[in-house]
Amino acid sequence: MVSAGLTLIFGMMGVLNFAHASFYMLGAYFAYSLQGSIGFWGALLVAPILVGLVGVVVERFFLRRVHHHGHAHELLLTFGLSFIITELIKLVFGNYPVNYQIPDALNFAAFTIGGADYPVYRVLMGAIAIVMFIAIYLLLTRTRVGIVVRSAIYRPKMVEALGHNVPLVFMGVFGVGAALAGLAGAVAGAFYTTSPNMALELGVIVFVVVVVGGLGSLGGAMLASLLIGIITSLAISIDASLADFFALFGAREWAENIGGLMTLQVSSLSGSIPFALMLLVLLVRPNGLLGEKD
Amino acid sequence: MKTQSVLFITAIALLLAIPFLLSQGLVDAAIQMLIAALFASAYNLLCGQAGMLSFGHAAYFGMGAFATVHAMNALDGTGLLPTPFMPLAGAVGGLLFGIVAGYFSTKRSGTYFAMITLAIAELVHALAPQLKDMFGGESGISAMRMPAWGFTFGSTNEVYYLTLVWVLLSIALLFLFTRTPLGRLTLGLRENAHRLRFLGYNTHRLSIMVFAISAMFSGIAGGLQVVSNEAANYVLFDAHLSAAVVLNTYIGGVGSFLGPVLGASVMTFFGYAVSDLTQSWLLYQGTLFVLVMMFMPTGLAGIIASLGGLHKRFGVASLAPLVVLSVISALLLSAGGTFVIEMLQRMLSQNYQSLASLQTATRWPDILLFGQSWPPASISTWLVPISLLAVGAVMGYLAKQWVQILIQREALKSESNQSEKEVVE
Amino acid sequence: MSESILSLRGLRKSFGDIEIIRGVDFELLDHERHAIIGPNGAGKSTLFHLISGSLTPTSGEIILDQQQIGGWEPEKINHLGLSRSFQITNIFPKLTTFENVRLAVMRSHGLQYAFWKFIERDVRVREETERLLEMVRLESRSSTLAGEMSYSEQRSLEIAMTLASDPKVILLDEPMAGMSHDETDYTASLIRDVTQGRALMIVEHDMDVVFSLSDRISVLVYGEIIATGTPEEIRNNAKVKEAYLGEEATA
Numbered sequence: 001m002v003s004a005g006l007t008l009i010f011g012m013m014g015v016l017n018f019a020h021a022s023f024y025m026l027g028a029y030f031a032y033s034l035q036g037s038i039g040f041w042g043a044l045l046v047a048p049i050l051v052g053l054v055g056v057v058v059e060r061f062f063l064r065r066v067h068h069h070g071h072a073h074e075l076l077l078t079f080g081l082s083f084i085i086t087e088l089i090k091l092v093f094g095n096y097p098v099n100y101q102i103p104d105a106l107n108f109a110a111f112t113i114g115g116a117d118y119p120v121y122r123v124l125m126g127a128i129a130i131v132m133f134i135a136i137y138l139l140l141t142r143t144r145v146g147i148v149v150r151s152a153i154y155r156p157k158m159v160e161a162l163g164h165n166v167p168l169v170f171m172g173v174f175g176v177g178a179a180l181a182g183l184a185g186a187v188a189g190a191f192y193t194t195s196p197n198m199a200l201e202l203g204v205i206v207f208v209v210v211v212v213g214g215l216g217s218l219g220g221a222m223l224a225s226l227l228i229g230i231i232t233s234l235a236i237s238i239d240a241s242l243a244d245f246f247a248l249f250g251a252r253e254w255a256e257n258i259g260g261l262m263t264l265q266v267s268s269l270s271g272s273i274p275f276a277l278m279l280l281v282l283l284v285r286p287n288g289l290l291g292e293k294d
Numbered sequence: 295m296k297t298q299s300v301l302f303i304t305a306i307a308l309l310l311a312i313p314f315l316l317s318q319g320l321v322d323a324a325i326q327m328l329i330a331a332l333f334a335s336a337y338n339l340l341c342g343q344a345g346m347l348s349f350g351h352a353a354y355f356g357m358g359a360f361a362t363v364h365a366m367n368a369l370d371g372t373g374l375l376p377t378p379f380m381p382l383a384g385a386v387g388g389l390l391f392g393i394v395a396g397y398f399s400t401k402r403s404g405t406y407f408a409m410i411t412l413a414i415a416e417l418v419h420a421l422a423p424q425l426k427d428m429f430g431g432e433s434g435i436s437a438m439r440m441p442a443w444g445f446t447f448g449s450t451n452e453v454y455y456l457t458l459v460w461v462l463l464s465i466a467l468l469f470l471f472t473r474t475p476l477g478r479l480t481l482g483l484r485e486n487a488h489r490l491r492f493l494g495y496n497t498h499r500l501s502i503m504v505f506a507i508s509a510m511f512s513g514i515a516g517g518l519q520v521v522s523n524e525a526a527n528y529v530l531f532d533a534h535l536s537a538a539v540v541l542n543t544y545i546g547g548v549g550s551f552l553g554p555v556l557g558a559s560v561m562t563f564f565g566y567a568v569s570d571l572t573q574s575w576l577l578y579q580g581t582l583f584v585l586v587m588m589f590m591p592t593g594l595a596g597i598i599a600s601l602g603g604l605h606k607r608f609g610v611a612s613l614a615p616l617v618v619l620s621v622i623s624a625l626l627l628s629a630g631g632t633f634v635i636e637m638l639q640r641m642l643s644q645n646y647q648s649l650a651s652l653q654t655a656t657r658w659p660d661i662l663l664f665g666q667s668w669p670p671a672s673i674s675t676w677l678v679p680i681s682l683l684a685v686g687a688v689m690g691y692l693a694k695q696w697v698q699i700l701i702q703r704e705a706l707k708s709e710s711n712q713s714e715k716e717v718v719e
Numbered sequence: 720m721s722e723s724i725l726s727l728r729g730l731r732k733s734f735g736d737i738e739i740i741r742g743v744d745f746e747l748l749d750h751e752r753h754a755i756i757g758p759n760g761a762g763k764s765t766l767f768h769l770i771s772g773s774l775t776p777t778s779g780e781i782i783l784d785q786q787q788i789g790g791w792e793p794e795k796i797n798h799l800g801l802s803r804s805f806q807i808t809n810i811f812p813k814l815t816t817f818e819n820v821r822l823a824v825m826r827s828h829g830l831q832y833a834f835w836k837f838i839e840r841d842v843r844v845r846e847e848t849e850r851l852l853e854m855v856r857l858e859s860r861s862s863t864l865a866g867e868m869s870y871s872e873q874r875s876l877e878i879a880m881t882l883a884s885d886p887k888v889i890l891l892d893e894p895m896a897g898m899s900h901d902e903t904d905y906t907a908s909l910i911r912d913v914t915q916g917r918a919l920m921i922v923e924h925d926m927d928v929v930f931s932l933s934d935r936i937s938v939l940v941y942g943e944i945i946a947t948g949t950p951e952e953i954r955n956n957a958k959v960k961e962a963y964l965g966e967e968a969t970a
Contacts, residue, residue: 065588072347073587075405076544079349080584083537087577091635092642200533204416207409211402275417279398282410286401473837475830482822485811492771492809494797494826494884503832 017078019058020181021203022085027051027182028189028198029089032100040190048183055178059171082199090196097195125187132180149173208274212281228274309458313451321450323566328461329518330562334543334554335468336511341540342548343472344504345484346400347408350415351512352535353395354388356422356526358513360429361387363526366437377439377447381460381517388513389506396505400498403487415536422528434527437520457518464514469551471507480504534576541583547593556594574639581631608700616700619693626686633679724749724918725770725801725888730779730789732762732769739765741942742779747888752911752919754929757939758962763922764806766939767892770920771803772796783888797826802886806893806922808873812866816857816876819865821848823883847883854909855879871898875906882913889914891921895928907932930954938962 030047031040038046058081066073102121139146149169151159160166189198209228213220312324333355340346358381365383369375375382399410422429429435439447447453471477479500482490487497520526539558546557565575572578586593592600605613725747732740739762747753755763768774770781772793781789788796811819821838824847825831830838838844852858855875860868865876878894894910895903907928910919923929929936930950937947938959946956953959 062584062588066591069591071405072345072408073591075347075408076540077584077587079537079540080580080587083541083580084577084584087574087580091574091577091639200416204413208413211406211409211413272417272420275413275420278410278413282398282401470837471834473839474834475825475836475838475841476832476834478818478822478825478838479831481814481818482811485813486809489805489809489811489880490822491793492797492803492805493823493880494794495831496792496794499832503834507834 017075018082018199018203019055019078020177021199021206022082023051023055023178023181024185024188024202025089025194025196025199026054026085027185028100028194029093029098029185030182031186031189032098032194035100044183044186047186048179051182051185052175052179055181056171056175058178059174063174064167064170082203086196086199093196095196097193100189100194102190121191125191128183128187132183136180205274208278211278212274228277231277232273306462309462313454318450321454323563325450325454325457325518325522326566327559327562328457329515329522330538330542330558331555332461332464332518333512333515333539334546334558335465335551336508336515337539337543338548338551338554339468339471339480339511340505340508341543342554343477343484344480344501344508346403346501346505348399348411348508348536349408349540350411350413350533350536351508351539352531352533353415353418354392354509354512355516355519355535355539356418356528356530357391357509358384358388358516359520359526359530360435360516361513362517362520363435363437366439366520366524367435376443377441377521378443378456378459380521381514384513384515384517384520385510386513388516389510392506392509392513393502396502396509400501400505412533412536415531415533419528419531419533422531429528430526432528434525434529436525439521439524453522457522460514460518464511465555468511472551476500476503538579541579545583545586545593547595547597549592550595550599553593553595560594572636572639574635577635578632604697604700607704612700616693616696619689619696623686623689623693626682626689630679630682630686633682637675637679722749723747724784725920726780726782727766727770728780728782730766730769730781731777732765732774733777738777739942740769740776743939743942743944745937745944745947747918747920748935749918750916751934752914752921752932754921754923754933754936755939756923756926756929756936761939762942763939764892767803767890767920767922770796771801771890797884797886800884800887801890802881802884802888803890804877804881804892804894806896808870808877810865810873810876810880813864815862816865816868817848817852817861819876820851820879820883821845823880824848824851827884851879851883854882854913856905871902874898875902878906878909886917888918888920891919891923893922893924895923895925903928 027047030050031043034043034046058078062077062081063074066077148159148164149172159169185198192198205228209221209224212228213222213224313321316324333351337348337351340348340351362380362384365375366377366380395411395414399407399414402410423432439453441447447456472480479490479495482495483497483500483504487501490497490500516530519530538561542558542561543554544557545561546555547553561579565579568575568578590596601613601617604616723746725745727743727745730740730743730745731738743766755766757763765774769776769789770783772788772791772795775790779789780787783796783799783801786799788799811822814822821844824844825838828841828844828847830841830844849858849861852861855878857872857875857879860872865873868876874894874897878891881889881891891910895906898906903925910921911932921929921932933950935947936950936953937944938953938956939945940962945958945962946953948956
């Protein structure tokens with residue numbers, strides 16, 4: 001459920017590149033390195049700022065230079081950059097998860113549901129995700145800056161003519177987006193594992209959410225991340241397999257003979273469920289659940 | 295035209311002669327280069343010609359590989375499908391999966407398409423280890439090359455020739471494809487799919503066909519890989535393979551037909567050559583890719599083409615200094631970059647870190663690199679790469695200026711020519 | 720009197736709360752040249768988008784050749800024999816002019832999914848492509864990249880591509896925009912020639928062309944057709960005068 005909150009933020013910002021997934025990873029690694037010297041909370045504050053600065057550099061010196069080549073080119077460039085960032089992380093920290101842990105002070109159960117402890121850190125992550133979400137939403141819809149940003153995204157030439165510094169706006173947005181990704185990484189990295197693979201894992205899920213929800217649709221992103229979160233959590237708790245399902249019709253032996261997909265536990269397939277959902281959505285509503293026709 | 299056919303025949307002759315010229319290890323590398331070249335060509339059909347950026351092409355390569363490994367085990371290289379025809383199973387595997395995956399992914403275009411291909415590849419990667427019967431779980435499936443047609447296929451050389459025939463044939467077919475109506479429409483898809491619909495074309499169906507054909511040739515490449523390795527493992531579906539083909543293709547240059555072939559061969563060769571020397575090959579590959587995307591979007595093939603163009607315009611004499619300057623600049627820059635990366639890599643390695651913590655007197659023991667020992671804490675050590683990079687950058691700048699001067703000179707000349715003509719008239 | 724090949728009945732299209740097409744009834748007769756005129760923002764291009772399948776109508780019917788085509792895919796509508804050009808030039812910029820026209824010609828020769836034969840060997844396609852290029856006076860530009868030609872040349876290319884499928888119904892959206900006087904004259908006579916025996920629907924701002932070319936004219940104002948008739952009738956129509964004079968007075 002918490003990862004759903006994270007993906008929602010990316011989905012809402014319409015982030016469609018590989019760089020932000022890398023920023024997420026950088027946030028976790030920065031926080032991990034800083035934790036020793038300035039403590040967990042300090043790291044939580046400083047790491048996003050550092051990542052934001054990296055984001056500004058990426059926008060100013062890389063993306064802006066190739067902007068005129070079109071969107072595919074930008075996507076490829078962020079792909080290359082994320083590749084380099086991952087390799088650098090491996091170079092510096094090694095190709096294995098690092099020991100980035102929740103501080104002991106936060107490592108206790110908040111409450112217990114059905115015999116399972118619900119850690120307080122999970123609640124904290126959820127809270128941070130919700131606060132971030134509300135803050136971005138208000139910023140974009142209610143403030144003057146937000147209006148300029150939104151119009152700069154849709155009509156850059158017009159906004160430029162009105163006297164706003166559009167390149168600066170883009171740089172700022174990219175930097176803030178990177179910082180948010182960094183914050184998410186710093187928070188989530190401690191709970192999940194911080195490893196060189198985390199960028200790819202997150203990136204793929206974000207992409208799935210955007211495809212399922214429909215781009216630029218706030219409600220779509222929310223619906224998609226909730227749906228994926230709920231179905232995945234449900235699937236983990238199901239110990240049945242497709243063969244059990246066929247057993248209802250007395251066809252168990254037939255299904256077990258087929259083997260393969262038929263005898264796999266649904267819980268072991270939970271990682272594949274978001275993808276299956278994506279394919280299903282593409283089949284029935286190619287433009288996403290709440291997306292408009294493009 | 296004549297020089298082209300001479301080049302072509304020379305290239306084929308060289309490829310045929312490779313087993314007689316090189317050691318077994320290098321022949322193995324040559325097989326990998328050929329397979330990578332075919333994979334990149336197949337990928338380029340989709341991304342370069344049809345303009346559909348796929349980040350999950352390992353899926354089709356892998357499907358071809360597993361189809362082939364199953365065919366090898368099931369048929370024992372006898373009957374209808376003797377060993378030399380095994381990659382056909384890969385073609386079928388790639389094609390069938392390509393049709394299914396293509397149906398879904400081509401429902402959207404642009405960035406969405408890219409994301410869906412990535413997601414499908416990740417889906418396969420996540421499912422494959424679970425499906426033991428089909429993909430052999432974590433350990434994978436192995437098979438044997440069976441003798442056929444009087445060949446044992448026991449030696450690397452025989453495998454090399456088999457691979458060579460398949461790769462040349464496939465690349466030739468891919469080239470001929472560009473001359474067919476569907477091949478021309480592929481370019482139309484890239485340029486303006488919207489307009490194609492109003493000319494009466496079903497662009498979704500066209501996209502699926504192009505996608506499936508690209509997947510089919512990727513499947514052949516995967517099949518050749520299995521014939522060569524006699525094994526397949528779910529690691530074939532790893533995102534790294536998808537990334538490698540994107541990198542290779544763009545480094546080579548998507549604008550021309552042979553660019554990706556060049557890129558994939560060169561990169562695979564370097565990957566083989568330096569794999570013992572460095573642990574950071576992927577980092578170099580990524581850096582090179584970003585540099586290509588930033589400064590020369592047409593890739594290696596583009597550089598060769600523009601060099602050819604400049605050669606025609608200015609002749610060898612005025613071009614020679616330019617080439618020398620740029621080559622030296624590139625060498626210096628890469629030497630500097632390599633120095634920094636390798637130094638860091640050694641400094642940050644676990645062995646070194648534990649060594650450093652043992653030797654309390656001198657905090658940073660010397661590092662052995664390029665046959666020399668370097669004290670990492672001294673400034674002079676770092677001055678080496680810095681000066682390499684600086685001189686390289688200056689020379690690169692000079693090379694750029696040189697081109698400017700040549701172009702200006704030409705403009706002046708043509709102007710004076712024109713005024714002369716006017717005087718005559 | 721020939722019968723109607725394309726009819727619009729009670730056609731409406733809204734974007735959100737804004738209704739752009741507000742109940743259009745319209746008949747395009749077989750073999751007639753019919754111009755749509757009206758002030759900017761009247762919905763002329765939207766009307767074209769609805770007929771050609773770019774947009775789905777909110778309500779109402781579009782009947783082409785006895786079939787209800789509202790909301791169909793553009794390629795299916797094209798297969799029924801309707802071909803259109805675009806107001807904003809819509810070509811394949813990085814392909815040669817020849818290649819642009821050839822892509823358009825191939826479809827009507829049933830070559831869309833063929834990968835077993837070479838396109839250069841097909842004499843019919845090549846000859847047809849050359850004929851079309853000659854017709855729009857672009858034969859000397861056939862190996863130029865389409866995106867590098869002048870704007871008016873691209874407009875001519877657009878016309879050649881629209882004609883390539885030998886359509887029964889042709890929709891031209893401002894074909895002469897950006898052309899010089901001489902080019903406009905030539906294109907007008909070209910359009911007159913090639914639409915012989917076909918139905919033409921044209922949106923154009925050059926009133927000389929509109930009045931000399933068309934058999935009938937419809938006037939679209941704020942999403943409604945306020946008048947339809949021969950050029951003579953339209954010239955003397957009080958409502959039209961009001962709409963246009965009002966427009967000019969404010970402009």
